Amino acid sequence: MSIPATTNQGQGPAIQVQGLEKSYQQLRVLRGVNFEVARGSIFALLGSNGAGKTTAVKILSTLLRADAGTARVNGFDVATQAADVRESISLAGQFAAVDEILSGRENLVLVARLRHLKNPGAIADDLLRRFSLTEAGTRKAATYSGGMRRRLDIAMSLIGSPPIIFLDEPTAGLDPQARVEVWQAVKELAEGGTTVLLTTQYLDEAEQLADRIAILHQGRIIVNGTLAELKQLLPPAKVEYVEKQPSLEDVFFAVVGDTGDQDGDGDADKGSRHRLTKSTKS
Structure with missing residues (x-):
């Protein structure tokens, strides 16, 4: 984007x-x-x-x-x-x-018209593209x-x-x-x-x-x-060796993947889920 x-x-x-x-x-x-x-x-x-x-x-x-x-x-x-x-x-x-009744594109067109801008459809399409919403543009915002x-x-x-x-x-x-x-x-x-x-x-x-x-x-x-x-408002940090444990955020993105399902099969990161399941059982 x-x-x-x-x-x-x-x-x-x-x-x-x-x-x-x-x-x-x-x-x-x-x-x-x-x-x-x-x-x-x-x-x-x-x-x-x-x-x-x-x-x-x-x-x-x-x-x-x-x-x-x-x-x-x-x-x-x-x-x-x-x-x-x-x-x-x-x-x-x-x-x-x-407006949940309108589609994403219709919401954008409406605002562009209210602002009296030329080519509201082109403006809407450009913003859908820039915000990675093109495929969802014709769907109702309620979805x-x-x-x-x-x-x-x-x-x-x-x-x-x-x-x-x-x-x-x-x-x-x-x-x-x-x-x-x-x-x-x-x-x-x-x-x-x-x-x-x-x-x-x-x-x-x-x-x-x-x-x-x-x-x-x-x-x-x-x-x-x-x-x-x-x-700098706090005292200088003490340098100590601490073994870093993964945070919940690390676990979450390891499971779901940083960019979601890449190949469209609904199971983009089977390996991560397998590793997580295995670690929780042990």
């Missing part, structure tokens, strides 16, 4: 947030949040449930007004230039926003797996080539193989020049994807940096 480069006209950071605050009655959700996101990078906003991640994304995507502070997206103020912000972004929420549905959702978000995309918990509820598929799609977005801000509560997801990671806790950014910088 190859995703073409996105053209960014603006200068400076893609996203700038200063002193952002938001409360719901007596509950203070954001308490002075500050961060910047470089253009063409993947920025992970990491935090537990209720930390304020989705609230921050809603403010940045003009769905919610902040109580205090400022935020600029693609150079536009989210409070006073909301229309310009919306033209610069796309948002994929926690749940895939696909898609979780990973396929999420990839379709991200593909719909790319229609119109927005320079900035927000992914709110992009792999929540997905199985391990589907998560890897989505991770690959996100990486290729950044390689094509798209700025990605993703929220996640999965530590390994932030570690795998992000150029920079900000940890949001109780409404505040408590640390912000690259993975290498964050690791």
Whole structure:
């Protein structure tokens, strides 16, 4: 899958947030949040449930007004230039926003038409190809797996080539193989020049994807940096010899295979299953 480069006209950071605050009655959700996101990078906003991640994304995507502070997206103020912000972004929420009655291709054509783009059919076919959904394109989205549905959702978000995309918990509820598929799609977005801000509560997801990671806790950014910088916050590791045991992830992909059934006989990795069965019996 190859995703073409996105053209960014603006200068400076893609996203700038200063002193952002938001409360719901007596509950203070954001308490002075500050961060910047470089253009063409993947920025992970990491935090537990209720930390304020989705609230921050809603403010940045003009769905919610902040109580205090400022935020600029693609150079536009989210409070006073909301229309310009919306033209610069796309948002994929926690749940895939696909119409299950329509086919994958019909979902893409619909969004392209809503954006008043020329040749919506050609746009849909190109995105199906780029996200490895061509064979499933004529099937109803209701028949898609979780990973396929999420990839379709991200593909719909790319229609119109927005320079900035927000992914709110992009792999929540997905199985391990589907998560890897989505991770690959996100990486290729950044390689094509798209700025990605993703929220996640999965530590390994932030570690795998992000150029920079900000940890949001109780409404505040408590640390912000690259993975290498964050690791330096801990004492130096002691070097010890430890025999490495396979992780559950190693076992899972050894059993199912990294790319699934290669020869179409439904039994791509008999040897792995045999070895696993044999080891569990002994």
